[in-house]
Amino acid sequence: MLQNTKRSRGDTSTRDDWHGKPLQARPGFLIRRLHQIHVALFMEECAAESITPVQYSILTALEHMGTAEQIVLSSAVGLDTTNVADVLARLERQRMVKRRMSPRDKRMKVVSLTETGRALLLRIDAGAARAHERTLAALSPTARARFMRDLSRLVEFNNDVSRTPAGLR
Amino acid sequence: MLQNTKRSRGDTSTRDDWHGKPLQARPGFLIRRLHQIHVALFMEECAAESITPVQYSILTALEHMGTAEQIVLSSAVGLDTTNVADVLARLERQRMVKRRMSPRDKRMKVVSLTETGRALLLRIDAGAARAHERTLAALSPTARARFMRDLSRLVEFNNDVSRTPAGLR
DNA sequence: TGACGATTATCAGTATAAGGATGAATGCCC
DNA sequence: GGGCATTCATCCTTATACTGATAATCGTCA
DSSP states (O other): OOOOSOOOTTOOOSSOOOTTSOGGGOHHHHHHHHHHHHHHHHHHHTTTSOOOHHHHHHHHHHHHHSEEEHHHHHHHHTOOHHHHHHHHHHHHHTTSEEEEEOSSOTTOEEEEEOHHHHHHHHHHHHHHHHHHHHHHTTSOHHHHHHHHHHHHHHHHHTTTOSSOOSSOO | OOSOSSOOBTBSOSSOOOTTSOGGGOHHHHHHHHHHHHHHHHHHHTTTSOOOHHHHHHHHHHHHHSEEEHHHHHHHHTOOHHHHHHHHHHHHHTTSEEEEEOSSOTTOEEEEEOHHHHHHHHHHHHHHHHHHHHHHTTSOHHHHHHHHHHHHHHHHHTTTOSSOOSSOO
16 A cells, blocks of 8 residues: 555565654654644633633534534544533533433433533634644645645545444444 | 635635634544544554553654653653653553663653563554554555655644643753 | 334543642752 | 752643443334
8 A cells, every 4th residue: 555656676565664663754643743732722722711622623513503412413523422421511511502301312412502602612713713723834825725635535534433423334 | 625725805814714614624623533543543453452552652662762761751752741651650560661760860760661562562563554554545655645744744843832841842 | 012122321441631739859059 | 068940750630532331212023
């Protein structure tokens, strides 16, 4: 896969050996670091409100969907149902979100934004935008667009990996 | 794809408004997802041994450096000292790593690989390589190299963000 | 109708990840 | 050489993230 980019013969393996290469040459390492960096930038830009990137994702998803069952949210933001319940509990504690039993199906809980939550989203918006921009700041606009395209492709390609939250299954 | 591909003037802002756009258009969201995906692939490929990507990073760093103080490890793998201590405690519990007080400076602890740890690295190698390859599998070799370059640039540019573990400060 | 498999939320447990605070040790400055 | 800020490892707390397990509910099919 990685191979066939014309390596002179005498090459012992067809695939790359990450072994012996510095961490900085490994996709996994760089992806983890970039994630760390974005989270840090987000927290810095949004320090005024106490909110995290994941909470922001969930609130945004709710804003788009109006109302949703936890399982639907879970697949929308790509999180484990356990984790979604966790985050929602915190958001509910801060009155950003309401949860009530679904009348249709008593197994489900229906989640919706409160006015507090909606207001927070508006306040957060500029900071979140700055965080996203700073994350990509090192690339030219062209490279940035290309990077985002590649990122999308990579995520879509393996979108069903990890605890698949129904609907992605 | 995302933005600024020719917007006529009259455009109110020079920067993008992520608001109202789907999560999938946000760098932070995609980076988090890709990180999730890589971790899942790594765990799947290395299921035989119980090891995580971060533990793998630390063991690899140790292999390269031979021996290192925790604070040095911390800056090498880009982790909080608290977190490094955490991970090392787990690795020590599994006999992958030895820790002893530095004779030079009694505040420091010197960490080194055990034979067990070295053996694990060898066993893990192929699985880790497969995980890395699968993470990037959706891109052509050319695009892959370009993506890695961009990733490096982004990380280096903001390398000092987040709890800066001495040495990066 | 009633049993049974599937689905939904949650609980318990473990592993990253970071912030704040503390205690021990160091080195430096006067 | 004695204070004293700094540094290093830890502790405590909070927040993602996932696995395994369980209880409640739902659909379906006999």
